[in-house]
Amino acid sequence: MEGQARPVVDARTGRAGPPTAEELGHGMRFRLTPEQRLLKKTTREFLESEVRHLVKEDKHGHGVFPEAAVKKMQEQGIFGMPIPRKYGGAGMGEVGYCLVAEEVGAVDSSLATILGAHTGIGMAPIWLFGNEDHRERIVRPLAEGTALGAFALTEPTAGSDAARIKTRADRDGDEWVLNGRKIWCSNGDRADYILVMAVSDPTLGAHGGVTAFVVEKDFPGFQVGSIEDKMGIRSSSTAELVFQDCRVPKENVIGKVGEGFIVALTALDGGRASLAAGALGACKELLGRMIDFSRKRRRAGRPIADNQAVQWKLAELAIKIFQNQHIVYDTAQLVDRYYHLIAEGHPVPRALRDEVSRKCAMVKVSASEAAGWAIEQALELFGAAGVRDAWDLERGFRDEIIIEIFEGTNEIQRLIISRDLIKGGNFW
Amino acid sequence: MSPPLVKADARRPLVVAIINQVPDLTYLRIDPGTGEIDLDEPDRVLHPNDRQPVESALRVKDADDAQVLVMAVDRQGAEEGIREALSMGADEGLLLSSGATRHSDALARANLLAHTVRHLPRCDAVFVGTETMEPDWSTVGGAIAAILDWNLVPGGREVRLKDGGTHGVAMYGAAFVRYKAAGPAVVTVRPDTHKPRWPTTWGVRDAYRDRTIQALNLTDLEIDGRMLARMASLTETRGQRVVRERKKETETFTDPPEVSARVIGKRLARDGYLGGF
Ligand SMILES: Cc1cc2nc3c(=O)[nH]c(=O)nc-3n(C[C@H](O)[C@H](O)[C@H](O)COP(=O)(O)OP(=O)(O)OC[C@H]3O[C@@H](n4cnc5c(N)ncnc54)[C@H](O)[C@@H]3O)c2cc1C
Numbered sequence: 001m002e003g004q005a006r007p008v009v010d011a012r013t014g015r016a017g018p019p020t021a022e023e024l025g026h027g028m029r030f031r032l033t034p035e036q037r038l039l040k041k042t043t044r045e046f047l048e049s050e051v052r053h054l055v056k057e058d059k060h061g062h063g064v065f066p067e068a069a070v071k072k073m074q075e076q077g078i079f080g081m082p083i084p085r086k087y088g089g090a091g092m093g094e095v096g097y098c099l100v101a102e103e104v105g106a107v108d109s110s111l112a113t114i115l116g117a118h119t120g121i122g123m124a125p126i127w128l129f130g131n132e133d134h135r136e137r138i139v140r141p142l143a144e145g146t147a148l149g150a151f152a153l154t155e156p157t158a159g160s161d162a163a164r165i166k167t168r169a170d171r172d173g174d175e176w177v178l179n180g181r182k183i184w185c186s187n188g189d190r191a192d193y194i195l196v197m198a199v200s201d202p203t204l205g206a207h208g209g210v211t212a213f214v215v216e217k218d219f220p221g222f223q224v225g226s227i228e229d230k231m232g233i234r235s236s237s238t239a240e241l242v243f244q245d246c247r248v249p250k251e252n253v254i255g256k257v258g259e260g261f262i263v264a265l266t267a268l269d270g271g272r273a274s275l276a277a278g279a280l281g282a283c284k285e286l287l288g289r290m291i292d293f294s295r296k297r298r299r300a301g302r303p304i305a306d307n308q309a310v311q312w313k314l315a316e317l318a319i320k321i322f323q324n325q326h327i328v329y330d331t332a333q334l335v336d337r338y339y340h341l342i343a344e345g346h347p348v349p350r351a352l353r354d355e356v357s358r359k360c361a362m363v364k365v366s367a368s369e370a371a372g373w374a375i376e377q378a379l380e381l382f383g384a385a386g387v388r389d390a391w392d393l394e395r396g397f398r399d400e401i402i403i404e405i406f407e408g409t410n411e412i413q414r415l416i417i418s419r420d421l422i423k424g425g426n427f428w
Numbered sequence: 429m430s431p432p433l434v435k436a437d438a439r440r441p442l443v444v445a446i447i448n449q450v451p452d453l454t455y456l457r458i459d460p461g462t463g464e465i466d467l468d469e470p471d472r473v474l475h476p477n478d479r480q481p482v483e484s485a486l487r488v489k490d491a492d493d494a495q496v497l498v499m500a501v502d503r504q505g506a507e508e509g510i511r512e513a514l515s516m517g518a519d520e521g522l523l524l525s526s527g528a529t530r531h532s533d534a535l536a537r538a539n540l541l542a543h544t545v546r547h548l549p550r551c552d553a554v555f556v557g558t559e560t561m562e563p564d565w566s567t568v569g570g571a572i573a574a575i576l577d578w579n580l581v582p583g584g585r586e587v588r589l590k591d592g593g594t595h596g597v598a599m600y601g602a603a604f605v606r607y608k609a610a611g612p613a614v615v616t617v618r619p620d621t622h623k624p625r626w627p628t629t630w631g632v633r634d635a636y637r638d639r640t641i642q643a644l645n646l647t648d649l650e651i652d653g654r655m656l657a658r659m660a661s662l663t664e665t666r667g668q669r670v671v672r673e674r675k676k677e678t679e680t681f682t683d684p685p686e687v688s689a690r691v692i693g694k695r696l697a698r699d700g701y702l703g704g705f
Contacts, residue, residue, distance in 0.1 A: 035636035038511060041473070042627045050626070077629030090629035100629070 030329050036099055039092065043103045046076055055108040055235070057395055062227045063110075063234030065190060070114060074145030078104070079118055082270075082339070083127050087135045089143035094270060094335040098277035098328060105278025106285040109399035110235035112278035113406075117186035117236075118142070120271035121407070122149025122195055125263050126214060128342045129255035138193050138214055150191035151271075152182035152215075152241055153264050160412050162197075163206035163261065167243060169198035169213065174250050176200070176213060178221070178243040184406075188239030189224040192217050195267070196243075197260045204258065212260035214252040221246030232398030265357070266342065270335050271407050272360040273328065276367035279403050280324045282396065283367070286374045287317045289391075290381050304381075313377045320370040328367060331359045351425075358420040361413035368403040368410065375400045434497055434520050434642065438549040441494035441589050445485040446541060446556045446568075447478040447513055449505040474509040479624035480617040481555035482513045484587060486625065492589045494552065495519045499544065501526065501537055507641060514635035515627035521641035524649070526656060536656040538571030543651055544644070545576060552589050554578075554614045573614035581607065584615035585622070 081097035083089025167180025225240030556569035583599025
């Protein structure tokens with residue numbers, strides 16, 4: 001076959017010819033399916049018509065939980081996105097969840113926080129690591145929207161260093177007895193089911209000594225403490241939780257005893273991807289407003305959009321949106337594969353786990369910082385109008401900065417990324 | 429012909445919702461060369477007013493345990509339109525394809541739709557929107573009723589099935605009248621009739637993964653394409669006359685093009701020509 005290239009047969013696939021884009025990397029071809037496009041469109045229309053007008057901020061006290069908006073979103077199926085249909089969810093995976101989180105983030109960061117605490121870190125790990133009973137008894141009402149979830153890891157003496165939590169869990173017959181205090185628990189005072197990490201064996205450290213429990217709101221010995229009065233995302237409620245001889249039946253242990261830290265870290269990985277999607281939605285909303293304003297606002301007899309300095313801001317934000325859109329959905333696809341393996345009880349390769357943690361950390365940093373940057377630019381662009389309540393930008397300013405802190409600060413995300421690189425992880 | 433049509437259960441009532449698509453101008457684009465709205469670019473979506481016949485049919489499903497079949501003629505985006513209706517809760521979709529009915533040929537379409545309805549295992553009512561793609565789209569409903577020799581219920585609301593007939597409220601001129609009619613009916617539904625339900629996330633998923641859409645062409649339906657084409661040319665000609673009359677009402681917009689385009693787009697949406705505003 002002189003002059004003709006010989007087909008290369010791939011030893012793994014047994015197929016001749018160059019690798020497909022799929023084999024080279026699924027992320028190269030990410031496009032929304034018609035189903036995902038319809039989901040995004042109908043969610044946007046629903047939120048604009050039914051929810052946006054309900055979003056108000058109460059500056060006094062610790063803010064007001066947006067009960068009516070949350071109820072509507074629950075009835076719409078927005079609170080069960082990644083959970084399979086057979087357990088009451090929409091069955092649209094992490095990508096579907098991120099699409100919805102993006103639209104919610106465009107409307108209000110408090111709502112995005114409520115959704116994220118419930119879905120990504122509250123409910124998803126119970127589905128991933130729970131047994132059939134947990135999936136039917138706890139996940140189903142959470143996914144169907146008749147119950148709300150939360151996740152409690154942070155304590156007064158353990159934030160970034162979450163491995164140092166102190167809340168104790170001691171076995172007593174068929175029950176576990178919890179004692180300790182959690183702080184900064186989003187939805188904590190509203191939730192029906194809270195995923196709580198506690199030390200079940202202090203001799204073993206975080207890996208082996210921490211167990212995940214579901215505490216139900218009416219368990220004896222469980223109490224909601226103070227509610228935080230925050231600078232931003234004020235409508236999302238952030239509570240202190242107090243456990244005083246709180247009795248938890250052994251049936252409410254999620255995953256194996258001693259494997260609670262893995263449950264928590266896995267939850268936080270997926271949570272960070274959806275958090276990034278919410279920040280991406282906020283960026284898109286801001287860019288839309290900035291374009292609109294710069295066209296309409298006239299100074300020196302012409303729209304301010306005629307100035308290059310203004311055009312650069314718009315272009316820069318468009319670039320950030322384009323970048324984040326790709327990495328968020330590429331990562332969401334990866335999380336989908338990862339979660340699928342866990343939920344089905346397949347072994348998860350260590351390399352995949354590390355890749356997921358690294359990429360989720362990357363998108364969390366990238367999208368949250370893009371949103372923080374975008375809101376500063378928007379405030380500058382709007383001039384005095386921006387600091388007025390009416391435009392909601394000052395609220396956005398107070399909201400967006402918080403995304404850089406929760407579910408692990410961006411400094412900690414950078415540590416996760418760099419530690420994996422130094423260990424030999426891929427960086428593409 | 430042995431109708432391959434639908435999976436519907438002939439023992440349960442069956443109602444049909446007919447839908448149409450319009451360009452989705454959520455992201456309005458202006459052709460920089462001509463300064464005109466670019467109508468080729470956008471995706472097509474379910475006409476906002478066509479959520480009305482779907483909602484009306486779904487209310488019959490809720491009240492009378494009817495099966496809801498959604499029917500559309502194959503213009504671009506018809507499948508997406510049907511999926512959207514399925515995601516609201518309709519049971520099945522039928523996509524009718526015919527080269528002769530691509531454009532706004534109301535009579536040809538009415539014939540195609542009526543012919544299909546006749547071949548269903550049963551049909552208790554057909555719901556058609558008014559003021560959708562063509563201002564006289566409600567004439568399609570009238571034409572279907574005439575071809576099938578069924579009752580025509582104009583501006584129907586709260587329509588229910590009983591004893592093989594329908595009853596509810598109809599609009600005659602400016603008046604709402606309670607009506608009761610024996611036998612099946614074609615019901616035209618006005619844009620302001622109900623607040624259509626939102627597709628839920630469960631509905632969207634099921635629409636794509638659990639519901640079927642059958643595609644039928646003229647051969648499947650044993651329809652003479654030349655006959656439809658002749659009808660199409662009749663209605664095209666009439667359409668041109670209407671356009672010429674409209675041209676007399678030319679209005680000049682002096683705002684900057686992007687502002688004018690938005691105003692024009694909003695008006696077109698208000699008058700039922702476009703969706704997405
Ligand atoms: C609004 C809100 C909602 C929250 N919701 C929840 C929830 O639902 N559930 C829950 O469990 N937690 C929740 N949290 C807690 C959140 O996850 C923690 O605040 C976060 O992990 C940081 O912990 P910390 O506040 O204790 O900060 P600290 O750990 O005290 O950190 C202080 C500063 O030191 C830096 N730092 C710490 N260690 C290092 C290091 N090794 N290298 C470099 N820098 C370092 C941090 O980046 C930060 O800048 C929420 C927090 C907020 C603000």
